[in-house]
Amino acid sequence: MAHEVRAVVARAKGAPVSVETIVVPDPGPGEALVKVEACGVCHTDLHYREGGIGDDFPFLLGHEAAGRVEAVGEGVTGVVPGDFVILNWRAVCGTCRACAKGRPWYCFATHNATQRMTLLDGTPLTPALGIGAFAEKTLVAAGQCTKVDPAAPATAAGLLGCGVMAGFGAAVNTGAVGRGDSVAVIGCGGVGMAAVVGARLAGATKVIAVDVDPRKLERAARMGATHTVDGSTADVVAAVRELTGGFGADVVVEAVGRPETYEQAFYARDLAGTVVLVGVPTPEMKLELPLLDVFGRGGALKSSWYGDCLPSRDFPALIDLYLGGRFDLDAFVSETIDLGDVEKAFEKMHRGEVLRSVVVL
Structure with missing residues (x-):
């Protein structure tokens, strides 16, 4: 019935x-x-x-x-x-x-x-x-x-x-963050915050949270970010590079989905670093980058759907981390x-x- x-x-x-x-x-x-x-x-x-x-x-x-x-x-x-x-x-x-x-x-x-x-x-x-x-x-x-x-x-x-898995997976599954990596997360809503947590759990030693809202940056610091950057007052690319010895982050997670923040992510990564787009753009948005820079910087430009998760594998594992007090x-x-x-x-x-x-x- x-x-x-x-x-x-x-x-x-x-x-x-x-x-x-x-x-x-x-x-x-x-x-x-x-x-x-x-x-x-x-x-x-x-x-x-x-x-x-x-x-x-x-x-x-x-x-x-x-x-x-x-x-x-x-x-x-x-x-x-x-x-x-x-x-x-x-x-x-x-x-x-x-x-x-x-x-x-x-x-x-x-x-x-x-x-x-x-x-x-x-x-x-x-x-x-x-x-x-x-x-x-x-x-x-x-x-x-x-x-x-x-x-x-x-x-x-x-x-x-949805959101937590997307962000966590963007860092851990798509970005393949590993022990000792430096990570920058641009956009600290629910998805970005989960990327911060995922990066720390994966062993990243430096996790830089970037946002234009001080409240979100405060939350990110409480949830594991080692550094924060206020994008409303700072040059994001310069700040991330300064915090990573002048090189840029190994992995940058873009959790906003806008051309300007994606460009920041592209230039805030280290040579041969990885950019992960998990923020969802709207249909009319366009991206323009010098093709020589795409070629010359190497590395990987990835999109992350649902954090590249496999629910049958990832959901039970993350629930176990939660029940064990680690997530x-x-x-x-x-x-x-x-x-x-x-x-x-x-x-x-x-x-x-x-x-x-x-x-x-």
Whole structure:
């Protein structure tokens, strides 16, 4: 039977979101019905509301979530009702050319639930990143459910579903930060902050946090940055080079997604260093760099999708680090809120007042 639940819906570009009753079908083959316990408010949800990720309104927002499997469809063997899971937006197919080459984190055929959730009048909803978790229950592909230790609270665990995993993975998986490396992170929102933490856990001895908001720099220092640079008053490239003996950082993580900050990242890295772009640009943005500089500086220019993570590998490992006291996911939670507070949370996020607001259901 179908389930009528409360959920946060964005009906039109730029319009305030609303809490509405939606219809969630029982799971079909390969699908899972998940009772959502907590879901972080991510910038991506705001991008959906603003029409920055397509115009297939109405959107069912929310994607950074954890909860309990309530039911599964035919053929599902990876999870069973009662499992505590983190939802992910890249359920790997296992058969595409990337998966066949043993690189499933690059899977080119990730998938979501086949059935559509709807408004009460039958209007199909587009779930954010194929999840739609600002809802009491949601329907996903079973492969989007990653079972983890239920000792972790959903408020912390759910953050691995997007922003924290993206930032941590950008440093550790994509950037391959190693012991003794110097790292600069440009942009210290939730993603950048996770890159700071990931770099320290990977053994970086110098982690330079760069932002234009002193509040974010203070947080970064508390969470492991060894140095901070205020980009509103300092020459970022010169400051990073000065802090690295005049050479530049081994790895620079760009967590803003703007041409000007990417250019800073490019020139703030050491010769043969690595730049990792994890900040999400908008479609109209263009980048111009002297091709001779791209050639002459060597190294690697990488983009990081979801921190190049493999949920089945990375989520349980990071939860183990959290439960062992080595990865403070709770520090990312600025406040817990209700479904009806999502619009206010967007405003706080836009003003830089919170690292993460987390909806608790």
